[in-house]
Amino acid sequence: MISTDTATTEGHQALALLEHTRSLVDPQLRAAVESLPGSIRRVAMYHFGWEHADGTPTGGQAGKAIRPGLVLAAARAVGGDAEQAVRAAVAVELVHNFSLLHDDVIDEDRTRRHRPTAWTVFGVPAAVIAGDAMLALAHRLLAEDIRPASARASARLANCVIELCAGQQADCSFEERGPDEVSLDECLAMATAKTGALLGCACALGALYAGVDERAVGAMDGFGREAGLAFQLIDDLIGIWGDPVQTGKPVGADLAAHKKSLPVVAALTSLTPAAAELAALYRGSMRTPGEVDRAADAVDRAGGRDWAQVSAADRMARAIHHLSRAVPDLGAAGDLLALAEFVTRRTH
Amino acid sequence: MISTDTATTEGHQALALLEHTRSLVDPQLRAAVESLPGSIRRVAMYHFGWEHADGTPTGGQAGKAIRPGLVLAAARAVGGDAEQAVRAAVAVELVHNFSLLHDDVIDEDRTRRHRPTAWTVFGVPAAVIAGDAMLALAHRLLAEDIRPASARASARLANCVIELCAGQQADCSFEERGPDEVSLDECLAMATAKTGALLGCACALGALYAGVDERAVGAMDGFGREAGLAFQLIDDLIGIWGDPVQTGKPVGADLAAHKKSLPVVAALTSLTPAAAELAALYRGSMRTPGEVDRAADAVDRAGGRDWAQVSAADRMARAIHHLSRAVPDLGAAGDLLALAEFVTRRTH
Numbered sequence: 285m286i287s288t289d290t291a292t293t294e295g296h297q298a299l300a301l302l303e304h305t306r307s308l309v310d311p312q313l314r315a316a317v318e319s320l321p322g323s324i325r326r327v328a329m330y331h332f333g334w335e336h337a338d339g340t341p342t343g344g345q346a347g348k349a350i351r352p353g354l355v356l357a358a359a360r361a362v363g364g365d366a367e368q369a370v371r372a373a374v375a376v377e378l379v380h381n382f383s384l385l386h387d388d389v390i391d392e393d394r395t396r397r398h399r400p401t402a403w404t405v406f407g408v409p410a411a412v413i414a415g416d417a418m419l420a421l422a423h424r425l426l427a428e429d430i431r432p433a434s435a436r437a438s439a440r441l442a443n444c445v446i447e448l449c450a451g452q453q454a455d456c457s458f459e460e461r462g463p464d465e466v467s468l469d470e471c472l473a474m475a476t477a478k479t480g481a482l483l484g485c486a487c488a489l490g491a492l493y494a495g496v497d498e499r500a501v502g503a504m505d506g507f508g509r510e511a512g513l514a515f516q517l518i519d520d521l522i523g524i525w526g527d528p529v530q531t532g533k534p535v536g537a538d539l540a541a542h543k544k545s546l547p548v549v550a551a552l553t554s555l556t557p558a559a560a561e562l563a564a565l566y567r568g569s570m571r572t573p574g575e576v577d578r579a580a581d582a583v584d585r586a587g588g589r590d591w592a593q594v595s596a597a598d599r600m601a602r603a604i605h606h607l608s609r610a611v612p613d614l615g616a617a618g619d620l621l622a623l624a625e626f627v628t629r630r631t632h
Numbered sequence: 633m634i635s636t637d638t639a640t641t642e643g644h645q646a647l648a649l650l651e652h653t654r655s656l657v658d659p660q661l662r663a664a665v666e667s668l669p670g671s672i673r674r675v676a677m678y679h680f681g682w683e684h685a686d687g688t689p690t691g692g693q694a695g696k697a698i699r700p701g702l703v704l705a706a707a708r709a710v711g712g713d714a715e716q717a718v719r720a721a722v723a724v725e726l727v728h729n730f731s732l733l734h735d736d737v738i739d740e741d742r743t744r745r746h747r748p749t750a751w752t753v754f755g756v757p758a759a760v761i762a763g764d765a766m767l768a769l770a771h772r773l774l775a776e777d778i779r780p781a782s783a784r785a786s787a788r789l790a791n792c793v794i795e796l797c798a799g800q801q802a803d804c805s806f807e808e809r810g811p812d813e814v815s816l817d818e819c820l821a822m823a824t825a826k827t828g829a830l831l832g833c834a835c836a837l838g839a840l841y842a843g844v845d846e847r848a849v850g851a852m853d854g855f856g857r858e859a860g861l862a863f864q865l866i867d868d869l870i871g872i873w874g875d876p877v878q879t880g881k882p883v884g885a886d887l888a889a890h891k892k893s894l895p896v897v898a899a900l901t902s903l904t905p906a907a908a909e910l911a912a913l914y915r916g917s918m919r920t921p922g923e924v925d926r927a928a929d930a931v932d933r934a935g936g937r938d939w940a941q942v943s944a945a946d947r948m949a950r951a952i953h954h955l956s957r958a959v960p961d962l963g964a965a966g967d968l969l970a971l972a973e974f975v976t977r978r979t980h
Contacts, residue, residue, distance in 0.1 A: 321798035323805065386764060389755040409738040409804045412760060416734060416767065417797040423771040424790035435775050435783060442772035449765040450669035456757045459669065581874050 296352075298626035301619050305353040306345060308367065313346065313374045316425060320417055327414035331385055347397065349375045350627055354486040355493075357619040358504050361611050364494020371429050372437055372489040378422035379441060382481060383448050385415035388496075390452065391399050392421045419445065431490040440492070440505075444485035451477025458544045461567035463552055471549040475516045476509060483512035487620070491610060499609075506606030511624040514599035517592045520545035524580050524587075527629070536576040539583075542566055546595075551588030558586035602630060646701075646974035649967050653701040654693060656715065661694065661722045664773060670764055675762035678770030679733055679750045680943035695745065698975055699724045702834040705967040706852050709959050712842020719777050720785055726770035727789060728830060732794050733763035738800065767793065769770075781840040788840070788853075792833035799825025806892045811900055811914035817895040823864045824857060828979040831860035835968070839958060847957075854954035859972040862947035865940045866976050873929050873937075875977070884924040887931075890914055894943075906934035948976060 317328045329335040332346040352373035356366040387393070388401040389411050395401060403411035426438040453473040458466050486506035491501045523538030523545055538545050544552075551562050561581040563577055583589060603624060604614070611617045665676045677683040680694040699886050700721035704714040735741070736749040743749060751759035774786040802822040806814050839849045848850060868876035871886030871893055886893050892900075899910050910930035913923055931937055952962070958966045 320794065321801075323801045324794075326798055353755060382764075384759060390760060407804075410801065412734055412738060413797045413801050413804075416730075416764075417794050419764065420790040420793035420797070423775075424787055424794070426775075427771075427786035427790060438775035438786060442768040442775060445768035446668065446672075446765050446772070449672055449768070451759045453669075453671045453758065456755075456761075501698055561654050 294625050295618070297622040301357065301574070301623060302349050302353050302405050302626075303371070305349045305356055308356065308370050309349060309352040309373045309377065312370055313377055313625075314498070315353075316321065316374055316378065316421055317418075320414075320421065323410070324414050324417045326380075327402050327406050328418060330405065331381060331414065333397060333399070337400075337405045339426040342407060346377070347381075347601070349377065350379050350531045350623065351482060351486040353623050354483060354508060354620070357488040357495040357617075357623055358487040358508075360490075361607075361617040361620045362491050362494045362496045362500060362504070364496075368431065369490050369493035371425055372433075372493050373486075374490060375422040375425050375437070375441060376482070376486045378418045379427070379445060379448075379485075381391070382415045382422070383445075383452070384416040385411050385418070387452060389415075390456065431493065433489075433495065437489045437492050440485055440488055441456040445480050451475075451479075451481065454478075457465040461544075461601070463563040466544050466549055466552075468546075468549050468553050471544065471546055472513070475513055475546060479516045480509035480512035483515070484508035496610070498540025501610075503606045503610035507603045507610065507620070507624075510599045510603035511627065512608060514596045514603065514624075515627045517546055517596040517599065520547050521589065521592050521596075521630070524548075527571065536580060539576050539579045540570055542570065546584055547588035547592040549588075550591040551586035554586040554588070556586045558582045562586060600624065641829075642973050645967070645970040649705065650697050650701050650974075653697045653704055653721070656704065656718050657700040657721045657725065658694065658699060660718055660739055661700075661725055664722055665766075665767055668762075668769065671758070672762050672765045674780075675750050676729075676752050676766060678753065679729060679762065679827045680746055681745060681747070685748075685753045694725070695800070696731075697725070698971065699728050699830060699834040701971050702831060702968070703838040704854060705857075705965075705971055706835040706838025707842040708846060708963045709955075709965040709968045710839050710840070710842045710844045710852070711964070712844075714838075716779065716840035717838050718830050719773055719779075720781075720841050721834075723770040723773050723785070723789060724830070724834045724837060727793060727796075727833075730763045730766040730770070731793075731800070731830070732850065733759050733766065735800060736802065770902060772867070774973050779841065781837075781843065785837050785840050788836055795825045795829040799823075799827075799829065802826075807890075809892075811892070811911040814897055815898075815899050816894075816897050819892065820893055823894060827864045828857035828860035831863070832856035844958070849958075851954045853959035855951045855958065855968070855972075858947045858951035858954060859975065860949065862944045862972075863949065863975045865894055865944040868895050869940050869944075870977070871938065872896075872931060884921070884928060887924050887927045888918055890918065895931055895936035895940040897936075898932040898939040899934035902934040902936070904934045907928045910934060912955050944976065948972065 292475040297307045316393055317332060318325060326339055329336055333342060333344045333590055336342055355369050360366050384396065385402055388396060389408055393401055394404050402414065422441065423438055426434045451474050455478060484505040488501050488505035491504040524536065524547060526535035552559055562579060565579045565587035570576060570579060607617055608614060664675060665680060668676055674687055678685055681690060685691055703717050703721035703724055707717040708714050709938045713966055732744065733750055735743060737751045737756055741749055744753050750762065770789065771786055774782045799822050803826060832853040836849050836853040839852040872884065872895060874883035900907050900946055913927045918924060918927060956962060
């Protein structure tokens with residue numbers, strides 16, 4: 285565990301890094317999105333938070349730029365020039381947002397970044413089409429890039445998209461299954477595909493654009509994947525017990541939605557009396573705050589909370605082990621580590 | 633117009649060519665689809681017609697392979713080796729099928745190639761996800777290809793996907809508009825994006841893989857686009873008056889569905905008394921065969937039928953003009969011309 289002082293310093297470092305990332309990436313990202321044909325551009329501009337539904341500017345900015353930040357920090361960590369990797373960062377952010385657009389349609393989520401989701405504003409067809417165009421745009425940017433890494437980056441990005449698709453498909457299938465029909469291994473595989481793959485790809489593309497060998501690129505992918513899994517575990521804990529750092533999801537949100545998150549599945553598969561209690565609650569409607577509280581308590585007593593906390597720490601340790609294979613002197617990877625600490629909410 | 637004997641010869645030539653295309657393309661296409669993760673592979677295998685919904689083999693084959701046929705014939709027409717362009721043909725066929733999967737979801741079409749569409753069998757989420765994965769797979773195949781043309785091919789394919797998306801978005805917006813609110817220019821632009829772009833891209837990729845210069849690649853794109861528009865015009869005529877050659881759509885199908893196809897929009901915008909009559913029918917339900925017959929008759933009297941036939945011939949002439957810029961001796965482009973004649977149903 286890092287001390288509070290270090291945590292605050294690293295938190296400031298991460299925020300400064302993300303701001304710098306946005307200043308490098310946003311102009312190219314925005315130019316790319318603005319190159320889309322009219323009706324599609326409008327949906328995309330809304331989704332990124334740059335325009336209101338009526339097309340007027342919001343004055344706001346796109347998301348936190350975690351993934352572009354990872355691309356640039358990974359490039360720098362292996363001795364490359366971050367500015368050379370901006371195009372890869374734009375491609376990764378486009379893929380991230382393609383998947384958000386389609387996931388919101390598929391999961392019927394109505395809110396994203398405190399705004400109505402694109403499909404609720406423009407309809408399902410327009411949201412599906414805008415997502416498709418953004419995925420194609422990401423590949424166009426890499427295909428038009430004359431840097432030697434671009435073809436390998438495009439292949440990695442395409443493989444990552446296929447993995448994201450498999451993760452989303454698994455997530456859908458979990459929804460249809462009973463509370464004792466999803467194994468922890470399946471759940472971890474789903475989280476690796478849905479969250480770890482793109483964070484791994486972001487780090488790998490940064491390394492690729494810095495011109496390092498395939499072994500170091502693979503190690504960077506491993507770093508991002510494991511950090512992504514740590515992030516998912518922490519995010520799942522927040523989905524049950526709320527965010528200790530900043531206000532985000534309401535406490536118990538994932539339980540009320542019957543979400544089979546990692547701590548929940550760890551609890552359900554624990555063969556404890558609390559597991560049976562939790563399964564019974566998951567089979568019911570869980571509409572009252574009392575039931576949600578009892579479910580959270582059952583996850584805790586079944587060991588799901590401890591397991592998730594220990595697993596998150598373990599995944600971060602694995603992440604750093606991977607990183608040390610790509611960057612023998614971890615001092616050079618300060619930005620990357622600050623970002624990883626930031627996304628796993630251990631700094632603020 | 634070509635004589636019946638020539639037509640039959642060219643028809644045989646086209647069918648033999650498509651069979652040969654399938655023998656070259658299907659093994660690689662199938663291997664690519666089989667490389668997808670399990671749950672996605674199943675939807676894709678069903679969509680291509682290789683498996684039943686329960687995963688048992690159908691013994692059948694994927695579609696007619698028109699687009700892969702164009703890729704290979706275009707490569708040969710400019711002096712290249714068709715076998716070198718097989719990967720590009722596979723990528724084009726994957727993109728075609730990605731767009732079919734998503735269009736069926738968006739248009740809520742329940743039948744394709746005489747079978748229930750994938751979304752009706754596996755659900756909307758699974759069909760959207762399988763389409764996404766197929767688009768990514770197409771780009772992965774090109775990114776992993778070491779041939780020098782692959783990056784330019786990937787950029788062209790991505791641009792084509794964005795154009796397909798714009799065409800599909802325009803098609804959706806037409807559905808929501810009244811019968812006199814769509815101009816013929818808008819309708820032609822939509823058909824160019826939705827049908828012409830991918831046929832143009834197929835021909836361009838064949839030329840790219842044969843190593844010719846950008847001017848010839850652009851001319852090949854122009855050939856495919858114009859032939860695609862001719863195909864759409866003929867297909868729209870068939871959607872109203874039925875197929876004179878082989879049984880396909882039932883007579884009047886597009887009218888009963890209130891489709892704003894090219895001959896219909898040409899008729900609606902003709903400022904004739906028949907145009908007003910047709911607009912009134914389009915504003916109503918058009919549920920009886922009598923009404924559908926009257927609408928078909930109104931399209932004819934308003935000049936929509938003649939316009940579509942003349943335009944199709946004109947587009948084929950423009951297509952051949954483009955082709956002659958890429959292939960000065962049209963004798964070398966016999967396969968390509970046979971395919972173009974075949975898709976515009978002028979041969980059988």
